[in-house]
Amino acid sequence: MNNVPAIELRNITKRFGTKVVANKNVSLTVERGEILAILGENGSGKTTLMNMISGIYFPDEGQILINGEEAVIASPKDAFRYGIGMIHQHFKLVDVLTAAENIVLGLKGSFNLKKAAEDVKRIAAQYGFEIDPMKKIYAMSVSEKQTVEIIKVLYRGADILILDEPTAVLTPQETEKLFKILRKMRDDGKSIIIITHKLHEVLAISDRVAVLRKGEYVGTVVTAEATETSLTEAMVGKKVDLNIERSLSxxxxxxxxxxxxxxxxxxxxxxxxxxxxxxxxxxxxxxxxxxxxxxxxxxxxxxxxxxxxxxxxxxxxxxxxxxxxxxxxxxxxxxxxxxxLSFVPEDRLGMGLVGNMDITDNMMLRSYKAGNSAFLHRKEPRMLANEIIESLEVVTPSVSTPVRRLSGGNVQKVLVGREISSAxxxxxxxxxxxxxxxxxxxxxxxxxxxxxxxxxxxxxxxxxxxxxxxxxxxxxxxxxxxxxxxxxxxxxxxxxxxxxxxxxxxxxxxxxxxxxxxxxx
Amino acid sequence: MNENIKAASSKKHEPRFHIVKRDQMKWQKAWAIRFVAIVSALLFSALITVLLTGVDPIKFFSALVDGAFGTSRRRWLLIYETSILLCVALALTPAFKMRFWNTGGEGQVLIGGMATAACMILLGDKLPTPLLFLVMIVASVAAGAIWAVIPAFFKAIWNTNETLFTLMMNYIAIQLVGYFCQIWATPKGSGTIGIIPNGQFPALFGNQYLLNVIVVVALTAFMFVYLKYSKHGYEISVVGESENTARYIGVNVKKVIVRTVALSGAICGMVGLLLVAGTEHSITKNTAGGRGFTAIIVSWMAKFNPLYMVFSALLIVFMDRGAKQVTTLLKLNDSFSEIITGILILFIIGCEFFINYKIASKSHKEDKN
Known part of the structure; x- marks a missing residue:
């Protein structure tokens, strides 16, 4: 074993537009044979950073070193050439094809499906996956589909794996199974980066944790020395009370x-x-x-x-x-x-609110019909909007800002605030x-x-x-x-x-x- | 692909430029960009004209202005053409705001004109004039509305594609007009309907075009208020932005679609009435004159704001009339004026890209290796 890290990021910066800095001056390393968790809240730039390693985005500034050599990763193809494979949160599989067909899909040259299926079985046996290469994707459960995605990356010879929120769709039992496999791969010398915001999972699986906050790299800690509270503090930047009170009515x-x-x-x-x-x-x-x-x-x-x-x-x-x-x-x-009956739907901007309308107009979505006039009354909705902005501490330039310009949390406050306001x-x-x-x-x-x-x-x-x-x-x-x-x-x-x-x-x-x-x- | 990888390994594959979305731009700056676009369009079309014909560019611009403003008659024609185009644009706008792409303005105008002409020809000598006018108004508005509601109905119930459907309805309307031009031809066999003597709208204060101006001013104000301050307008916006939200708040989406498109078609039908009874006193396949399509651009350029549409309609008509004069002056055919109008539209639509995005170049540090 030499001491050259598998990946080294030096001063990576990525901007979207002039105001949004998704990543600012991020430097971190991933060793061989380790599981590194990237921890951060939503919007802290975890996925953007990983997308730069896997060739989906290109950094504005900074360098990426793979095995000690500077690498230019301008496309996912380049990433594969460097042995980097990413398993995205949303699977990219063809439903009507089998697992084996999906795995060889997109590879150059002719291929032998039978041999591919055998290779898939061999990889599965090596790490303890359970998979039927001939099963169609549409007949698979979410965790099986994830297995296909992981094997697809391994089949192409990746030894650096990036998993974006892999447990979001899994049950606790399936998560445990996945973690066992990841540990086996680590022991086999592969480098694994896992993106998550679930603290207990970070503690359970990773060797080290790199924390991002608002696009900036806060630091890396050895997992064994971290606790849920210390990680939350690093992630949020201040102490947070993680207890939920539950009263008994x-x-x-x-x-x-x-x-x-x-x-x-x-x-x-x-x-x-x-x-x-x-x-x-x-x-x-x-x-x-x-x-x-x-x-x-x-x-x-x-x-x-x-x-x-x-x-x-x-x-x-x-x-x-x-x-x-x-x-x-x-x-x-x-x-x-x-x-x-109040209803806060899952799809906030596509159902609960209208993204291009301002807060006032969104307030009257439920109530605009009241009265016999053919015209709208914006006075009361505007008052309600101001009330909600004040009481729920909604961060917005003004009541006339389109809600799609607000951050996710503020959008949700506007929606929940409106739904609660009708008592x-x-x-x-x-x-x-x-x-x-x-x-x-x-x-x-x-x-x-x-x-x-x-x-x-x-x-x-x-x-x-x-x-x-x-x-x-x-x-x-x-x-x-x-x-x-x-x-x-x-x-x-x-x-x-x-x-x-x-x-x-x-x-x-x-x-x-x-x-x-x-x-x- | 192999080349890509080779290039990547030799470190020359870094993208040098990329497109970056801008934050909200100040409206002054946005308008400055649009102004620059218009000026560039004029300069570019002058350049094209000079290169193709060798004419003096000063002459080109003076002909352009002369064509639009040169005489009193030309000024009135400019106002009239603007008002008609604006009318159609205003008609399309509520449908567009609802994301219902009504490309059938042309047919809806024609069928409204057809209904008007039918009343004038068949009832002209049977009804007293005021009653005849009333029947003409009702018939034209109803015809336009029905022509638009047919695709709207299919869209609401079976979610058919309204763009294609309304487009197809144009061809049906054009052929219907062609058919009736044969039936009602005067003299028989000529294939054209001459001037229809009965049911012509009187000229207000001796001005044939004034009626249109009054109608369009009222319509602009109405549409502005309707879209911005009425409950109907609010429903249109919600349905346009997200049908799911509309369902969630209990809006009857099908009803709103049909109602809004009916309004759109009805106003188009009324434009047909103004054209046939107000100015042309006859009808041909070309009565709508492509305004149903040009109006789409007018409405989009103004971002569906009825007040801005006054300017976008005026601009397009100015260019069109000016370019026609340039064409006459240079003894070219009609296509040339269309090239010039096309250049203007391309520049105006193209400049929106620079309002929404900017092109950033990458700062390079790699030269050191």
Whole structure:
């Protein structure tokens, strides 16, 4: 072993436009046979930095040294030439092809699929992957697809692997499996860079941690000497209280009763299958599940945006106790019934807000119709906008700034602020902290808690199981559109949730392979 | 690809220039860039003219101005042409704001004109004039609206491509007009409809063009207020920006699409009325004269703002009329004036690139190795 690092970055700077500096003067090294975690909040420049190593962007300033020699990486092809392979957060695979076909896709010259399949099997055996080279991508689970991506890179001879948020789509069990494989690859002498913002994973997997903050390199620490608190401080730049308070409401009457809800998509596949649960006032009901398990459809069905095939959605009026049927009602009809249902959708700028409109105009999205006048009244929305900017500390040049110019956290504050302002009795939020920095995330958790204490029935769809376990009173787990379990938030663990998350997908996968085999016969 | 790698290894592959998105530019600077673009377009078209024809550039510019402003009649024609073009642009704008690419203005104007002509020919001697006018107005507006609603309906229900659909409707309208030109031809067999005696709009204060000006001023004000301050206008913006958001807040997207496009078509139909009953007193396949397409540029150049459209329409008409005079002067054919107008439009649209982006060169340090 010589002491030349596998990658050395010297004073790398990358700008977008004149104001945005994605990376500023970043210098760091990756040794051979080590796992380096790159830690930083969203927007701290982790992905941009890695994209420069893998040839997607070109640095404005600075040098990249591979094995001690200066390298010019102007395209992903160049990167491969240097043995660098990146596994992106969003997979780049062709659905209708098999794993082996995807792996050889794009390589020069003629290839022998049989031999490729054997090579794939050999690589898989070497590191402990489980993969069927002849399986089609569309029949694969997310973790299998990820396996294909990793093997694709190894097949091309990469010995520097970059993984961008690889665990975001995995269950805790799958994550553990992936980590085992990564350790094996490290022991084999490969250099692995893993981008993440989950602290406990950093502590579990990495040898060293490089921290970025707002595009600047803060420093590298040896993982063994770091703690969650010390890493958070390095990442945020100040002390952060990582505890979420969870109060116990004395009185939790039923507010929303869902019975046997079934929805189908355009291909007539069931996206929600016989879903039943009750949301209670003064309680946060968490919804967990692998992304795409029907979370979006469930909230949209309640909000009156999904066609419902069968089932019931009933709302109990908090004052009169009258049962109202919400099924097959449009959002306007639901509002006209006097049901104060607020909804923070997953797609903030594509659904909850209009990116090109200013904060004032976004405030009146829900209320512009009020009154008989043919003209808009902007006075009240403007007051509301000012109120929200002040109370939620939204950073914006003015109320007339288009919301797309705000940062992710501020966009979310505007959206949540508007939804809360109507004094809801039910508040649904889908992934409300996705892409937000730690401080904004905790602001949102606090807002949800406040609403709960006011007696609102809160439904919170989340992806970070640690947060779900800390925040929610009850957790409903969805798997392929079915309710696989409703757990008590105070007694459950994330491992238990993880088991319920994969419960029905495991069954589905078996069914799928069974079908495939039948079709082959 | 191999060359790339070779180049990369010899370290000469670094991109020297790249395009960088600008931050919001100050409006003064943006307008300065646009002004420079217009001046450059004029200089460039003068250069082209000089190179192709050897004419004195001073003569070129004076002919340009003369063609647009030279006589009282030319000035009125400039105002009239601007008002008609502006009218069509205003008609297209609500649809555009909704991201419904109505390329069928041409056909909607023609079919409105057809309806007008039909009323004038068939009912002209049967109804008292005020009633005839009323029928003409209703018929032209309805015809334009229906012509636009057909593609809108298909878009709303089956999500068909409105660009192609509205475009196709143009050809149907043109051929329909051609067909009726045969049927109603005077004298029979000539294939053209001569001047229709009944149902002509009277000249206001002895000026044939004044009516158009009044209509377009009112329409500009209406459209500005409608888009910016009315609930309908707000719905149009929301649907245009994101149909998902519109659904989320409970807007009936299908209804808004049909309603907005109907308005768009209705105003186009009214332009047909103004053309046929107001000035031409006849109809041919060319009555719309390509304005349905030019208006798309007018609307885009003004970023869908009705007030800015006054200027973009005026600019295009000025260039068009000026270039026609240059062409006559140099005894060239019509294509030449279109080249000149084309140059102007290219420069104006092209300069938006420099407003949104800048080209940055890389600072080089590698020379030291």
């Amino acid at each position: 004395a009185n939790t009457p039923d507010r929303l009763i869902i019975k046997g809800l079934t929805c189908v998509n355009r291909d007539l596949q069931k996206v929600l299958d016989n879903v039943s649960f009750t949301a209670r006032s003064g309680e946060i009901l968490g919804i967990a599940g692998i992304s795409g398990s029907g979370q979006r459809e469930l909230l949209e069905a309640i909000a009156g945006l999904q066609h419902i095939q069968s089932g019931e959605i009933s709302y109990i009026d908090p004052n009169s106790g009258v049962l109202e049927n919400l099924r097959d009602k449009t959002p306007v009809q639901i509002r006209d019934l006097g049901v104060r 809801p009795t039910v508040l649904m939020a889908a992934y409300p902290v996705r892409g937000l920095d730690i401080n904004s995330s905790y602001t949102i958790y606090n807002l949800l808690n406040q609403q709960k204490e006011r007696g609102v029935a809160v439904i919170f769809v989340g992806e970070d199981l640690d947060v779900l376990v800390e925040l929610c009173d009850r957790i409903l787990v969805l798997g392929s559109g079915k309710v696989t379990g409703i757990l008590d938030g105070r007694s459950t663990t994330k491992e238990e949730i993880g088991l319920y998350m994969t419960k029905s997908t495991a069954m589905e996968a078996e069914e799928n392979t069974a079908k495939e085999e039948n079709a082959d016969e």
